[in-house]
Amino acid sequence: MRRRIELRAARTLRLEIVFAAALVAWLLVRRSDAAGLWAALFSLVAALAGLLVAVRWVRRGLRKLIWRLRNRLLVAYVLIAAVPLVLVAGLVAIGAWILTGQIAVYLVSSELDRRAAHLRALAYSLAATPPALLAERIRWVGSQFEREYPGLELVAEREGYRWSYPPGTTLGWPAGGWSDASGLVLREGSLYLWAHFRQGGAAVAIVAPLGPESLAGLLPKIGEVSVLGPPDPLTRQSRRARLAFRRGEQGRDSYGSGLPAPVNRLDREVSYAAPVTVSLWDAPGRSQKHILLVRTRCSAVLRTVFGQTVEWREGVSTGYVAGVLFLAVASAFLIVELVALAVGINLTRTITRAVHGLYTGTQRIMGGDFSHRIEVRGNDQLAQLSLSFNRMTENLERLLAVAKEKERLQSELEIARELQSQLFPRAAPAVRRLVLKA
Template identity: 30%
Template sequence: MIHRSAFWLLLSYIALRLLAMIPGVAGETFRGLSIVALVLLIVFCVPLIWRFVFGRLLWKVRNRLIVTYVLMGLTPVVLFVTMALISLYIFSGQFAIFAATAEVNDELAHLSSDNHDYVLHLAHVFAAEPHLHAVTLPEAAQAVDENPGFEIAAFQDGQPVTLDPAAVNAHDMRAVPDWVSSGFRNVVLDNGRLYLRAVNSQTVNGHTTTVISSLPLAKENVSRIAQGLGQVAIIPGVDFDEEDQPEPRRNGKIRLEMNPVGKGENGVTVNGRELESAVRRTAIVGGTLPPREHFYDIPVTFYAPLMTEDWVTGKQHQTYTHVSSRPSLLYLRLFNTSLRVAVFVREALIAIAVVFGLLELLAFLAAMRLNRTITRSIHDLYHGTLSIDSGDFGYRIQVKRNDQLAALSQSFNSMAISLERLLEEQREKERMQNELAIAQEVQANLFPRGHIALPMLELHGICVPARTVSGDYYDFLLFGESGLGLALGDISGKGISAALLMATLHSAVRAYRFAGEELILDGTAAMAIPSQQQQGEEELECGEFFEEPAKILGLLNRHLYRSTQPEKYATLFLGHYDGLRRRLIYSTGGQLPPLLLRADDSVTRLDSGGTVVGLIDNVSYEQGTVQLATGDILVAYSDGVTEPENDFGEFGEERLMEVIRQHRHMPLETISEQVMQSLRSWIGDQEQPDDITLVLARQR
């Protein structure tokens, strides 16, 4: 759509340009329409050019590298040359301003030196003859001849003194301003004219003589300042009214801006306002700008403020110095002590520029040669990847060089050889991951499902694996309406082996506990029949054996010891809760002792039991009994809860019980979530070090 529109716009533009040749109003109308068509054509061509450049032209790596080399090679050169030219222009302008200002300061220094001699001469004359009203000053006559307009004003104790010759007297100066002090020398503005002025005072016998020398800044003086620089213009009268002052001027600052060529009338803006043409006409211009010596001998124009003070008030007056010079003049002024050195430096700089240009050309040619080598290797790799993608794992790249690109081609060949093997390993890995997912699902079914509780006891358990499957284990077994079996264990190791042993332990615990329940039920039924009373008593006695956690731990220890590898073992806590008696019978086989948080916030450690299960044969275990009161909370946990570490140490039992104590009146699920949140904060960004299992039970 875009290319069609661009095509018809091109035809329209050509037709309109032809019709624009018709004379009269019709031709002007068609010329205006052709401009509109050209603008629209450019708008439609931009996306086409963009699409062509990035879609086709730069699709090949060769073209991209060429563009990259051009940008990397030419852009720094262009930027460096541009920066150097800008810096050179600024330096030249600043040097020209410095030279002009130095000339002004030299004139002031010479004027001040002569003025000091005048005041010494007059002071001694008045000391010899205090009542003189006119004094001859022959040295001033020569100064008037050398500097047209030169004037002197002399004062004895503030009263004017007439000097001879008469031409040297400054008749308009009848008093010394209060703000002027001895030793003053500067450019001043007096009655709308600029002067170089110096003031000196000398006190002899209690009488003070003051002499003021003035030299007007006329064209002759400015021409002498501009000698060897070009053209110098001193522009007075650029003050603005206070209400017209921009904010920087009101803060006592002056902002001078150079306008681009063609902008404004005079190319300079002071404090945000352009100099008025009337002010420019008052400029004092001296010197001339000579013709250029070579093509790069461009004019250098710079403005700078000139320190000027109002003679009546002493306030600073805005006067600016405008210097137009050429690099050749500034170069000769810089090397005015040795022209041979100047010529040598210039020729050396030209030679260095030529050498740099040749080096840049050689670098570009070398880059193009390297470009062909890189693109050829990329071409081979591209076709190789297409072959591999199509299933041709036998494709090989011919390697003829000995560099990193050749090593890359060899790596591609090695990749093609090992790719099929890696794909086979990937399929095997996916199969194992599927099996792990199935194992995780099967293990999840081993934990208690749904809400399990007794009327007199709240229960909650959670297990968070460190890996896909867990080696921790907990279980709740209900016996009637008031009996409950509690189990919590931790298998040595992690991963699949621990999960398989956990499943074995889970099945064994349930088998023993359910076997005891069946024996108790059968024994109770047999006791109801007189002929089977003895058999019922035996079954009841055997069933009660399986309700004792210590004896079940002994059976499990023998079972695991004889059915697992020697290094495999488990820690296990078993408890039997009797809801009618509010009693918990328990035994701990190497497991961290559960903690019983009493209603009065005291803690009881349930540590009766023995060693780990499955490591040593024929081990007996002790069991303990604890009575539960309303509000008591049983806390059973694996080492994954208390042993996580950070820079402050282990999480520990104290922090665990503190969290539970703070939230003890909340539901058990909420307490468990608070513990998990505290653990996550304690571990931070580290990987979970071990399986985390927590079982809570609260007496109602």
């Protein structure tokens, strides 16, 4: 047995020596001019040996840690309960991040699509307007929708005549080849919402720059929104085209109406991106994939989605009912978790108390104290085990007392035998006898 222990210690020390030697050799080689293959080799050996040493020391530490039953039960509870809870919490957090980001991007994209469809409908209606009424119609459209689309510009052409809004605008026609198109367009390095319609002799083009005012009214209080352009093939860095921006107090660019304030500590910032198609003004039929980036919070998305609630009665809305139900379910879960924790702690204390009592009793018996008794609590199997241990110690104590009594009697008999052998002669003495004969 001792020989085996010495061999195991030598193997452990040998692995640590290999790790230390490989590490020192790697440090020396990497500083020399011959670094390369040898440095990679020594680093690989050091990494593998270090991993094995770390695993071995971790196993030793775990063995020492879980030697006691209480620590073993705690480790088991951690692996059975705590680790799954952490994984579930992580899964919930990732799911909330994905869901919040997806909804935020969907809301922004849907609003952009809705506005682009609105501009397309305006272009169709202007193209169908008779030429005699087109000038008045264009002025009415510009005055009515300039607040919704700040910086709105439009140009129309019919039978060789040209109308534009506002008067004197420099908006021209896109490159030849565009027919019906709408959505986002990149024009002279800036992003616009646009709609273009051409049919027969009628042509209409409408553009609205995506500035701070337009984005502020896009989705109020949703957060910060920006568009990242395609990567530059030379620098491999994204060129940012601003959807809307305002200069912050510290000189940085912020987008949209600003990131909403958190409602609590769990209301973390969520950044999510999705690709959007941006047409090129000077390249008919061509487009680029840009990245729509939204920085928001879960509370902001919930406020946007459930901003309009149904009032069941005065002071009671759908959002209020949902909040109350959520708090009720969360409170029920918390109560169940606390009760389960209390029950688990009680069971753990019962098991560890019984095992500790048995361990203490065996140590006392090994020391010769057969009068020790374990305190018995409850009426379960552990209590029966403790009771059986007490009965066993009682029987052992009784048998030990009988053995001692027997030994005492045996020793007394030996003493009596020895006294008898000393006091009485070993053989009958020779005496004269009288023999009578008839």
